[in-house]
Amino acid sequence: DPPAEKFEYQAEVSRLMDLIVHSLYSNKDVFLRELISNASDALDKLRFLSVTEPGLLNDGLDLDIRVQSDKDNGIVTITDSGIGMTKQELVDCLGTIAQSGTAKFLKALKDSKDAGSDNNLIGQFGVGFYSAFLVSDKVVVSTKSPKSDKQYVWEGEANASSYLVREETDPEKMLPRGTRLTLYLKRDDKGFAHPERIEKLLKNYSQFVSFPIYTWKEKGFTKEVEVDEDPAEAKKDGGDENAEKKKTKTVVERYWDWELTNETKPIWLRNPKEVSTDEYNEFYKMTFNEYLEPLASSHFTTEGEVEFRSVLYVPAIAPMGKDDITNPKTKNIRLYVKRVFISDDFDGELFPRYLSFVKGVVDSNDLPLNVSREILQESRIVRIMKKRLVRKAFDMILGISMSENREDYEKFWENFGKHLKLGCIEDRENHKRIAPLLRFFSSQSEDYVISLDEYVENMQPEQKDIYYIAADSVTSARSTPFLEKLTEKKYEVLYLVDPIDEVAIQNLKSYKEKNFVDISKEDLDLGDKNEEKEKEVKQEFGQTCDWIKKRLGDKVASVQISSRLSTSPCVLVSGKFGWSANMERLMKAQSL
Ligand code: ADP
Numbered sequence: 331d332p333p334a335e336k337f338e339y340q341a342e343v344s345r346l347m348d349l350i351v352h353s354l355y356s357n358k359d360v361f362l363r364e365l366i367s368n369a370s371d372a373l374d375k376l377r378f379l380s381v382t383e384p385g386l387l388n389d390g391l392d393l394d395i396r397v398q399s400d401k402d403n404g405i406v407t408i409t410d411s412g413i414g415m416t417k418q419e420l421v422d423c424l425g426t427i428a429q430s431g432t433a434k435f436l437k438a439l440k441d442s443k444d445a446g447s448d449n450n451l452i453g454q455f456g457v458g459f460y461s462a463f464l465v466s467d468k469v470v471v472s473t474k475s476p477k478s479d480k481q482y483v484w485e486g487e488a489n490a491s492s493y494l495v496r497e498e499t500d501p502e503k504m505l506p507r508g509t510r511l512t513l514y515l516k517r518d519d520k521g522f523a524h525p526e527r528i529e530k531l532l533k534n535y536s537q538f539v540s541f542p543i544y545t546w547k548e549k550g551f552t553k554e555v556e557v558d559e560d561p562a563e564a565k566k567d568g569g570d571e572n573a574e575k576k577k578t579k580t581v582v583e584r585y586w587d588w589e590l591t592n593e594t595k596p597i598w599l600r601n602p603k604e605v606s607t608d609e610y611n612e613f614y615k616m617t618f619n620e621y622l623e624p625l626a627s628s629h630f631t632t633e634g635e636v637e638f639r640s641v642l643y644v645p646a647i648a649p650m651g652k653d654d655i656t657n658p659k660t661k662n663i664r665l666y667v668k669r670v671f672i673s674d675d676f677d678g679e680l681f682p683r684y685l686s687f688v689k690g691v692v693d694s695n696d697l698p699l700n701v702s703r704e705i706l707q708e709s710r711i712v713r714i715m716k717k718r719l720v721r722k723a724f725d726m727i728l729g730i731s732m733s734e735n736r737e738d739y740e741k742f743w744e745n746f747g748k749h750l751k752l753g754c755i756e757d758r759e760n761h762k763r764i765a766p767l768l769r770f771f772s773s774q775s776e777d778y779v780i781s782l783d784e785y786v787e788n789m790q791p792e793q794k795d796i797y798y799i800a801a802d803s804v805t806s807a808r809s810t811p812f813l814e815k816l817t818e819k820k821y822e823v824l825y826l827v828d829p830i831d832e833v834a835i836q837n838l839k840s841y842k843e844k845n846f847v848d849i850s851k852e853d854l855d856l857g858d859k860n861e862e863k864e865k866e867v868k869q870e871f872g873q874t875c876d877w878i879k880k881r882l883g884d885k886v887a888s889v890q891i892s893s894r895l896s897t898s899p900c901v902l903v904s905g906k907f908g909w910s911a912n913m914e915r916l917m918k919a920q921s922l
């Protein structure tokens with residue numbers, strides 16, 4: 331036999347394995363879902379490649395997943411006829427953390443530990459292949475890639491810092507292609523090798539995998555068998571020649587066979603009326619490796635000019651770790667063409683980046699199977715699809731905002747408010763859809779965010795504009811002297827306390843034909859000018875102003891009489907065309 335080579339795990343993998351064994355034990359079931367989803371990914375990859383290389387499927391082998399359990403020995407095997415792995419891929423995929431999601435998870439976990447919070451975070455993540463060690467002492471992966479004519483075996487044990495890779499030589503274990511995982515269950519977890527237990531888990535998790543999953547199952551059927559009659563008995567019955575035919579008994583014949591466990595019709599092809607919320611949520615969790623239910627979902631079909639089907643979701647929380655909304659690499663949209671999974675790398679072509687948090691599947695009949703990023707970017711069809719998808723995403727978010735449960739939208743806003751504000755800046759065309767979804771604190775609502783509609787409803791009869799002040803917190807907004815006159819007039823003022831707020835509002839310019847007005851700007855007009863009085867005051871204090879300007883010199887642009895204060899003696903304001911104080915703060919922070 332060729333010798334086995336020993337490899338050390340990447341440090342992160344060791345940490346992850348350690349975590350899995352010591353912290354994740356409360357949720358062991360998930361191992362099956364992770365391994366089935368890997369098998370399904372491997373089948374997707376093969377099917378996709380076979381579009382351009384039909385030869386790959388010439389072996390007549392079906393694309394499926396088979397799960398077999400041996401309860402006497404505590405062994406579960408999961409076999410797929412997917413893309414398999416070469417020797418190098420085995421080392422790269424199962425010895426390092428290639429997947430950014432898992433790496434991100436570890437980082438988030440570290441941050442939360444550093445911050446002293448407990449790690450109940452763990453339950454919210456999928457840890458992929460390594461979850462096999464939740465229930466196994468030993469895992470053996472035997473795999474054959476079409477890129478190699480040899481089959482390789484990866485062998486790892488729980489609590490070890492290294493693993494082995496060798497060539498498969500056992501003729502009984504040869505695969506035409508694909509991967510077989512053999513799990514040697516821990517003593518206390520041997521229960522997972524009961525076929526009924528596996529089947530129950532599979533029904534739960536895997537009904538949305540679009541490849542057939544078979545389980546190896548003992549079956550039985552009843553049949554009537556003739557019983558050889560005792561000749562003496564036959565005589566007693568009178569020796570009738572036909573009598574022996576009547577002597578039969580019922581027996582149960584037992585045998586083992588593969589049984590289909592899941593429904594394989596993709597959920598987006600089904601009639602929305604016949605799919606329950608639970609089913610949508612399960613599909614979401616399975617497909618996107620999520621542990622929390624989504625906040626909302628939307629299933630639709632468009633016909634006519636372009637035809638596609640889609641199920642979209644709004645996640646319950648933003649991704650962990652430092653999420654960079656200006657450069658999202660999300661893999662949140664799975665693109666299918668005529669049911670064939672094409673890629674989850676085209677989010678950017680199907681959604682504007684500010685909506686990159688939306689997850690879902692899109693299946694088009696109008697795109698070519700060999701569709702590439704270039705084709706997508708040029709395509710008129712995609713432009714139309716994008717428009718529709720964006721509209722549906724907004725409908726879905728609006729739905730959350732109208733939910734009786736105000737908390738739902740608060741949750742949404744907390745997680746994705748920043749994204750919508752970015753939308754104000756980047757997507758002029760959709761201002762009408764974004765604006766009603768925005769939320770702000772205000773001088774009359776310091777604890778709860780309000781919508782612009784609520785603001786408008788609360789306007790005074792003579793009030794024309796929507797007023798705002800940008801500050802770094804509600805506390806500092808509340809104490810600004812600019813508020814005095816407005817508070818006196820019972821005008822509500824929006825507090826823009828997120829750095830991006832002010833730019834977002836300036837991009838919107840107006841809402842329901844009411845302009846947004848910064849109350850810290852020089853020319854604030856509250857519609858109550860008394861010219862006579864102003865003239866008088868100007869005359870009286872003109873020299874005082876000149877004197878102050880002289881003392882302050884270049885520190886101020888000008889010193890003027892104002893009617894906008896009621897109790898404070900003076901206030902610093904920004905010039906009409908200059909940056910607001912808040913913007914200056916921002917620009918300064920950015921140039922550091
Ligand atoms: P993820 O699936 O999120 O990439 P996993 O830890 O679940 O992370 O899997 C790591 C990698 O191992 C996969 O990306 C894939 O390349 C490879 N892999 C795992 N299982 C299989 C399989 N059954 N067939 C082919 N490749 C697999």
Ligand code: MG
Pocket residue numbers: 364367368458459
């Ligand atoms: Mg996986």
